[in-house]
Amino acid sequence: MAKNRHKELGLSDQEVLGMYETMLLARRIDERMWLLNRSGKIPFVISCQGQEASQVGASYALNREKDYVLPYYRDLGVVLAFGMTPKEIMLSGFAKAEDPNSGGRQMPGHFGQRKNRIVTGSSPVTTQVPHAVGIALAARMEGSDSVSFVTFGEGSSNQGDFHEGANFAGVHKLPVIFMCENNKYAISVPIEKQLACERVSDRAAGYGMPGITIDGNDLLEVYKTVKEAADRCRNGEGPVLIETVCNRLTPHSSDDDDRTYRSPDEMAKAKSQDPIVLFGSYLRENGLIDDELEKEINDRIMAQVNEATDYAEEAPYAMPEDALEHVYHEKA
Numbered sequence: 001m002a003k004n005r006h007k008e009l010g011l012s013d014q015e016v017l018g019m020y021e022t023m024l025l026a027r028r029i030d031e032r033m034w035l036l037n038r039s040g041k042i043p044f045v046i047s048c049q050g051q052e053a054s055q056v057g058a059s060y061a062l063n064r065e066k067d068y069v070l071p072y073y074r075d076l077g078v079v080l081a082f083g084m085t086p087k088e089i090m091l092s093g094f095a096k097a098e099d100p101n102s103g104g105r106q107m108p109g110h111f112g113q114r115k116n117r118i119v120t121g122s123s124p125v126t127t128q129v130p131h132a133v134g135i136a137l138a139a140r141m142e143g144s145d146s147v148s149f150v151t152f153g154e155g156s157s158n159q160g161d162f163h164e165g166a167n168f169a170g171v172h173k174l175p176v177i178f179m180c181e182n183n184k185y186a187i188s189v190p191i192e193k194q195l196a197c198e199r200v201s202d203r204a205a206g207y208g209m210p211g212i213t214i215d216g217n218d219l220l221e222v223y224k225t226v227k228e229a230a231d232r233c234r235n236g237e238g239p240v241l242i243e244t245v246c247n248r249l250t251p252h253s254s255d256d257d258d259r260t261y262r263s264p265d266e267m268a269k270a271k272s273q274d275p276i277v278l279f280g281s282y283l284r285e286n287g288l289i290d291d292e293l294e295k296e297i298n299d300r301i302m303a304q305v306n307e308a309t310d311y312a313e314e315a316p317y318a319m320p321e322d323a324l325e326h327v328y329h330e331k332a
């Protein structure tokens with residue numbers, strides 16, 4: 001990576017160190033979740049590993065005080081950047097009452113937190129896309145300049161919801177950023193069996209918006225592209241489709257064994273493109289991090305992960321009589 005690229009993008013040293021720490025926090029929480037799952041303490045994990053640069057690069061390019069995000073299940077990096085805490089994520093992993101995402105009702109990865117404008121999603125993939133478009137329409141009607149940011153996998157870009165949402169946003173020039181995190185698999189189905197066109201971004205042309213494919217392992221490239229898209233949205237120029245090509249460094253979920261469909265060579269290549277390692281090298285080359293600071297950051301993160309794990313493990317489950325809370329409208 002070229003030297004001082006972050007400065008050319010208007011990012012300070014502090015900001016890029018913050019982005020690095022957020023990526024690493026996401027990774028370490030995710031790794032802890034796998035250990036907890038394999039030791040029988042939590043029921044399920046669906047990972048962000050390999051997609052952190054796409055998630056954190058994009059989030060830092062948005063207005064994290066004002067914009068709405070509609071993440072999909074891998075977006076741990078997005079929700080951390082938007083203010084969800086490690087403790088809150090662990091509460092969801094352990095399905096405890098205090099989990100802000102669903103009070104322990106939903107599987108982990110079904111993010112939602114009103115105060116941070118993280119919009120609750122559903123298990124059927126891509127249902128968040130029309131919701132994001134609706135939120136962008138609401139912003140337009142209210143005269144707000146907030147942007148609606150929605151993510152999904154490349155397999156999910158085949159769902160009707162994506163096409164309906166993209167078309168409506170294109171016709172009405174709504175402020176939506178569609179970001180496809182293309183990790184080249186939909187569970188065990190490889191990309192060549194998913195798409196009839198070469199790139200997910202090719203589809204943008206059909207909906208009258210720019211479509212851009214970028215290296216999703218390159219944090220600064222993602223930041224730059226999403227920043228330009230957000231500026232375009234705020235100027236009233238309409239939506240953008242961004243495809244970040246990245247790798248899924250884990251099986252699809254804790255219930256999958258990817259050794260049946262991915263070779264060791266393929267995995268070794270994916271691991272050599274680890275976005276956290278790549279950005280760590282950039283920080284070192286630019287003299288922003290050394291062994292001592294790296295250790296300090298790691299220690300700080302592990303203290304948070306340990307504290308969050310202990311807290312969530314000890315926290316109470318929801319009471320059975322609370323099961324219908326927040327399901328139906330309750331009269332005040």
Ligand SMILES: Cc1ncc(C[n+]2csc(CCOP(=O)(O)OP(=O)(O)O)c2C)c(N)n1
Pocket residue numbers: 074123124125152153154155156157183184185186187248252
């Ligand atoms: C409508 C619908 N069909 C199928 C599923 C089961 N399912 C969950 S994740 C997934 C794969 C999605 O792949 P992709 O969109 O590429 O996202 P990735 O998991 O690779 O990040 C499938 C088929 C679902 N949740 N919803």
Ligand SMILES: [Mg+2]
Pocket residue numbers: 153154155181182183184185186187
């Ligand atoms: Mg995929």
